[in-house]
Amino acid sequence: MLTRLYLDNFRCFEKFEYRPARRELILGRNGSGKTSLFAALLLLRQFVVKGDVLEDHFILGQRTRWMEKRQITAELEAELEGGQYLYRSIVEPWGIEPFCHGRTGGRGESLPNVDLSNFAAWYRHLLQADQKQNAVLLNSLRESFDGFSYLQLEPAGENVRLLVAEFATPGAKTAKFYFNELSDGQRCIIPCTPSFTLFSRKWHCPI
Numbered sequence: 001m002l003t004r005l006y007l008d009n010f011r012c013f014e015k016f017e018y019r020p021a022r023r024e025l026i027l028g029r030n031g032s033g034k035t036s037l038f039a040a041l042l043l044l045r046q047f048v049v050k051g052d053v054l055e056d057h058f059i060l061g062q063r064t065r066w067m068e069k070r071q072i073t074a075e076l077e078a079e080l081e082g083g084q085y086l087y088r089s090i091v092e093p094w095g096i097e098p099f100c101h102g103r104t105g106g107r108g109e110s111l112p113n114v115d116l117s118n119f120a121a122w123y124r125h126l127l128q129a130d131q132k133q134n135a136v137l138l139n140s141l142r143e144s145f146d147g148f149s150y151l152q153l154e155p156a157g158e159n160v161r162l163l164v165a166e167f168a169t170p171g172a173k174t175a176k177f178y179f180n181e182l183s184d185g186q187r188c189i190i191p192c193t194p195s196f197t198l199f200s201r202k203w204h205c206p207i
Helices: 034-050 119-129 131-144 184-202
Strands: 002-008 016-018 072-080 083-091 148-155 161-169 173-178
Touching: 002 034, 034 072, 034 083, 119 131, 119 148, 119 161, 131 148, 131 184
Parallel strands: none
Antiparallel strands: 002 016, 002 072, 072 083, 148 161, 161 173
């Protein structure tokens, strides 16, 4: 049985300690760390049980953005067959750090797909075609997410842009996250919010 998890400098976790009960229901707002908690447990399982190597998981790209620490620390304690076990891992960069990819926008697309799978490309078109509508959707996202600042597409090669979201963090700092680094809930809500906002304005429908 898992008895303790400690994380520092991993995603949203800073000196975080978790002691689970035998039965628990984990609840929280979007972006509060639910997905990141299970992602940490899955990563530790891959290292401890399967013997995966760190390079396969781009773990250094998941450091806490508002901290200046280089190391990621993880500790796992468990009771197994009457014995107490402790696993401790400290990961730090050396040489060239892995590049963390995000959702890409190519040349831009004028309409979103039904499943919003081309959201980044559609957003690139929106930035180029209608700055007023972009301002509308950014305001909607600021109302939906605490600390949200803006979306932008950063250059990542010829005709390729990576979608980045910026959030305010503790201590009046800001942190940028590639789209694929956001929580599952945020990755669902961010494309849906502007879609509903812009189409409701176009057809004069209440949201």
